[in-house]
Amino acid sequence: xxxxxxxxxxxxxxxxxxxxxxxxxxxxxxxxxxxxxxxxxxxxxxxxxxxxxxxxxxxxxxxxxxxxxxxxxxxxxxxxxxxxxxxxxxxxxxxxxxxxxxxxxxxxxxxxxxxxxxxxxx
Amino acid sequence: xxxxxxxxxxxxxxxxxxxxxxxxxxxxxxxxxxxxxxxxxxxxxxxxxxxxxxxxxxxxxxxxxxxxxxxxxxxxxxxxxxxxxxxxxxxxxxxxxxxxxxxxxxxxxxxxxxxxxxxxxxxxxxxxxxxxxxxxxxxxxxxxxxxxxxxxxxxxxxxxxxxxxxxxxxxxxxxxxxxxxxxxxxxxxxxxxxxxxxxxxxxxxxxxxxxxxxxxxxxxxxxxxxxxxxxxxxxxxxxxxxxxxxxxxxxxxxxxxxxxxxxxxxxxxxxxxxxxxxxxxxxxxxxxxxxxxxxxxxxxxxxxxxxxxxxxxxxxxxxxxxxxxxxxxxxxxxxxxxxxxxxxxxxxxxxxxxxxxxxxxxxxxxxxxxxxxxxxxxxxxxxxxxxxxxxxxxxxxxxxxxxxxxxxxxxxxxxxxxxxxxxxxxxxxxxxxxxxxxxxxxxxxxxxxxxxxxxxxxxxxxxxxxxxxxxxxxxxxxxxxxxxxxxxxxxxxxxxxxxxxxxxxxxxxxxxxxxxxxxxxxxxxxxxxxxxxxxxxxxxxxxxxxxxxxxxxxxxxxxxxxxxxxxxxxxxxxxxxxxxxxxxxxxxxxxxxxxxxxxxxxxxxxxxxxxxxxxxxxxxxxxxxxxxxxxxxxxxxxxxxxxxxxxxxxxxxxxxxxxxxxxxxxxxxxxxxxxxxxxxxxxxxxxxxxxxxxxxxxxxxxxxxxxxxxxxxxxxxxxxxxxxxxxxx
Numbered sequence: 001x002x003x004x005x006x007x008x009x010x011x012x013x014x015x016x017x018x019x020x021x022x023x024x025x026x027x028x029x030x031x032x033x034x035x036x037x038x039x040x041x042x043x044x045x046x047x048x049x050x051x052x053x054x055x056x057x058x059x060x061x062x063x064x065x066x067x068x069x070x071x072x073x074x075x076x077x078x079x080x081x082x083x084x085x086x087x088x089x090x091x092x093x094x095x096x097x098x099x100x101x102x103x104x105x106x107x108x109x110x111x112x113x114x115x116x117x118x119x120x121x122x
Numbered sequence: 123x124x125x126x127x128x129x130x131x132x133x134x135x136x137x138x139x140x141x142x143x144x145x146x147x148x149x150x151x152x153x154x155x156x157x158x159x160x161x162x163x164x165x166x167x168x169x170x171x172x173x174x175x176x177x178x179x180x181x182x183x184x185x186x187x188x189x190x191x192x193x194x195x196x197x198x199x200x201x202x203x204x205x206x207x208x209x210x211x212x213x214x215x216x217x218x219x220x221x222x223x224x225x226x227x228x229x230x231x232x233x234x235x236x237x238x239x240x241x242x243x244x245x246x247x248x249x250x251x252x253x254x255x256x257x258x259x260x261x262x263x264x265x266x267x268x269x270x271x272x273x274x275x276x277x278x279x280x281x282x283x284x285x286x287x288x289x290x291x292x293x294x295x296x297x298x299x300x301x302x303x304x305x306x307x308x309x310x311x312x313x314x315x316x317x318x319x320x321x322x323x324x325x326x327x328x329x330x331x332x333x334x335x336x337x338x339x340x341x342x343x344x345x346x347x348x349x350x351x352x353x354x355x356x357x358x359x360x361x362x363x364x365x366x367x368x369x370x371x372x373x374x375x376x377x378x379x380x381x382x383x384x385x386x387x388x389x390x391x392x393x394x395x396x397x398x399x400x401x402x403x404x405x406x407x408x409x410x411x412x413x414x415x416x417x418x419x420x421x422x423x424x425x426x427x428x429x430x431x432x433x434x435x436x437x438x439x440x441x442x443x444x445x446x447x448x449x450x451x452x453x454x455x456x457x458x459x460x461x462x463x464x465x466x467x468x469x470x471x472x473x474x475x476x477x478x479x480x481x482x483x484x485x486x487x488x489x490x491x492x493x494x495x496x497x498x499x500x501x502x503x504x505x506x507x508x509x510x511x512x513x514x515x516x517x518x519x520x521x522x523x524x525x526x527x528x529x530x531x532x533x534x535x536x537x538x539x540x541x542x543x544x545x546x547x548x549x550x551x552x553x554x555x556x557x558x559x560x561x562x563x564x565x566x567x568x569x570x571x572x573x574x575x576x577x578x579x580x581x582x583x584x585x586x587x588x589x590x591x592x593x594x595x596x597x598x599x600x601x602x603x604x605x606x607x608x609x610x611x612x613x614x615x616x617x618x619x620x621x622x623x624x625x626x627x628x629x630x631x632x633x634x635x636x637x638x639x640x641x642x643x644x645x646x647x648x649x650x651x652x653x654x655x656x657x658x659x660x661x662x663x664x665x666x667x668x669x670x671x672x673x674x675x676x677x678x679x680x681x682x683x684x685x686x687x688x689x690x691x692x693x694x695x696x697x698x699x700x701x702x703x704x705x706x707x708x709x710x711x712x713x714x715x716x717x718x719x720x721x722x723x724x725x726x727x728x729x730x731x732x733x734x735x736x737x738x739x740x741x742x743x744x745x746x747x748x749x750x751x752x753x754x755x756x757x758x759x760x761x762x763x764x765x766x767x768x769x770x771x772x773x774x775x776x777x778x779x780x781x782x783x784x785x786x787x788x789x790x791x792x793x794x795x796x797x798x799x800x801x802x803x804x805x806x807x808x809x810x811x812x813x814x815x816x817x818x819x820x821x822x823x824x825x826x827x828x829x830x831x832x833x834x835x836x837x838x839x840x841x842x843x844x845x846x847x848x849x850x851x
Contacts, residue, residue, distance in 0.1 A: 017181065084172060084176065105179065114304075119296060
């Protein structure tokens with residue numbers, strides 16, 4: 001049974017590319033367009049990892065992480081934040097909220113895969 | 123789908139996304155000099171450039187990243203206040219935005235830049251150079267040097283890792299084992315030892331807490347930094363040490379000390395691994411252990427120390443985030459709107475509109491047949507359906523409506539470019555940008571509007587000297603305004619320039635042979651002369667607008683959209699050009715009439731009233747309408763329809779270009795939703811007919827083009843009079 005990763009990003013191209021890379025590495029991928037959408041999609045389903053952008057409409061990544069961490073089913077789900085080099089403060093906020101891992105944009109698929117495989121074994 | 127085609131599809135998504143960002147960048151750049159709070163614009167610009175760069179990086183579009191990186195760096199300096207907004211800077215950033223757009227659009231088909239694009243990149247980077255921080259520019263070079271140094275330091279050897287994970291590691295969703303596992307991608311994991319010194323008695327164990335530490339030996343050729351990177355996610359909360367063989371004794375001593383009580387055990391492991399073999403240090407560690415082994419409840423210095431460190435770090439973090447929050451919330455509004463929108467291929471929408479058109483026709487057919495049955499319940503059902511069809515039609519038309527503001531915003535750039543090149547200072551004020559217009563109209567009105575705007579900047583608004591001499595502010599104002607008015611959309615382009623010189627226009631028109639010198643014309647008739655082909659009054663022809671072509675083309679384009687254009691002008695105060703367009707191009711409300719067995723549709727907007735044709739009107743094609751003379755056209759004879767005159771004839775009074783005329787028809791059949799079907803190329807130049815439509819009965823009805831018909835009739839009438847006069851003579 002392949003492990004499932006939820007990708008949360010308002011940019012469709014980012015979701016597409018990350019999805020292509022992760023599926024290629026043998027993961028199942030679910031997508032959400034923003035924090036609110038992601039929360040709806042959590043819905044108790046088994047997730048092995050969440051990858052979330054920070055700046056998103058409706059609900060930003062930090063809030064989403066805080067909310068997700070409140071749900072018992074996702075208490076131990078590792079979360080990767082997509083940060084940018086200019087957002088050190090956001091990275092710290094994300095870590096405080098419970099997203100301890102991060103990938104700095106702009107990244108290429110191999111960097112994303114490396115971060116993912118540090119956290120979960122395929 | 124293959125990997126390549128998937129990536130290609132994703133890249134196309136990227137281009138679509140960037141299009142919005144790039145439009146926004148242009149808008150922001152143009153607005154930056156006028157806004158009170160340029161910082162807001164700068165922040166938004168920075169985010170946009172950053173997002174473009176980020177996504178481009180995702181696709182390995184290095185040429186875009188390289189260029190966007192420098193643009194971003196300049197914006198970053200702008201943001202931090204190191205440099206200030208200046209006309210020169212905007213003058214460089216605007217072409218940079220254009221080039222970025224060019225590169226992004228190019229990415230739809232290829233991953234690489236053309237030579238030409240590369241040359242432009244280099245040229246623009248050179249122009250940006252004065253605004254780039256010396257250190258910032260060298261940044262990528264430094265990275266390269268660093269990478270080279272890393273390469274030199276590598277070489278296969280046994281690296282020792284000491285991993286003390288933070289207590290919350292598991293709660294954070296991270297698995298220590300997974301990291302150790304990942305190490306295998308860098309080399310061979312030789313040995314792993316677990317240190318469980320912190321593990322309490324079984325009944326005191328908190329299962330969510332991470333108690334374990336590891337000592338690991340890896341054989342790898344990777345530099346130390348790469349190995350350390352594996353643990354970057356846990357380094358903050360834990361104590362991760364990576365040591366090369368041959369590292370000075372002090373570091374090993376520190377490592378042993380950091381484990382406190384477990385130090386001797388760690389020293390033992392180091393000895394066993396052969397990682398470090400300074401007998402003096404190791405023996406001392408073991409000796410201390412022997413000495414303190416009797417002390418109850420020994421403190422573990424490492425844990426509190428790291429805890430303290432992380433606490434201070436936490437406290438320091440949230441401080442600088444205030445501004446970021448504000449910026450994010452500002453973006454949130456716009457993004458929230460975007461979130462409720464979906465993109466639809468325009469051709470699908472057109473297909474829907476087409477189908478709705480068919481539905482309206484089919485509905486009308488059903489309704490006609492239902493009426494024949496005289497079945498009450500069926501009629502009721504059909505009525506209900508028709509009402510819904512009408513609603514569907516309206517909502518479908520709504521889908522095509524877009525605010526005209528985006529089209530208007532484009533003109534910021536036009537006004538800026540044109541006025542700069544003419545040495546004028548002109549600001550563009552946009553109002554009514556939220557007015558909604560049919561998308562097809564928006565696309566087709568762009569060119570005529572551009573012409574009007576250029577013209578206003580070029581000819582309308584005077585030079586700064588003239589303005590000051592006339593007691594006006596040096597800065598000219600151009601206004602774009604849009605609003606709805608009884609079934610039409612009105613777009614106004616107005617300037618506060620010198621207005622149209624009536625006498626000069628008239629003189630020019632006489633010179634060009636457009637009017638007779640003795641003709642007495644009203645002001646508006648004189649102004650209308652500027653729309654005549656080949657008319658230009660500018661004494662000095664600039665390369666921008668004054669070639670004498672244009673205004674006539676504008677008028678033609680507007681007419682092609684079933685619209686009208688008129689001029690208002692006041693000497694010394696400025697002019698207003700007003701374009702009036704139908705709200706939509708596909709379906710109109712029509713008025714159905716019957717003439718000698720044929721049906722015609724008259725656009726309802728133009729119908730004023732209907733009266734019965736008084737019997738016994740003289741054969742002069744005019745009648746008395748409540749004391750006014752109303753000229754009329756017999757549709758039957760205008761279209762040479764055979765057939766007998768009915769006993770009673772009706773007159774539909776229509777208004778076109780300010781004059782009323784009557785159309786004589788046989789029967790009035792009432793309002794009718796008219797789906798416009800264009801005539802074939804053979805008939806499209808027929809004057810007086812604007813299109814066709816299909817009636818519920820399946821019959822074809824022609825749609826009357828009232829202005830065209832009036833023209834045609836006027837011509838014929840003049841010819842008739844001329845013949846009459848000639849016959850007399």
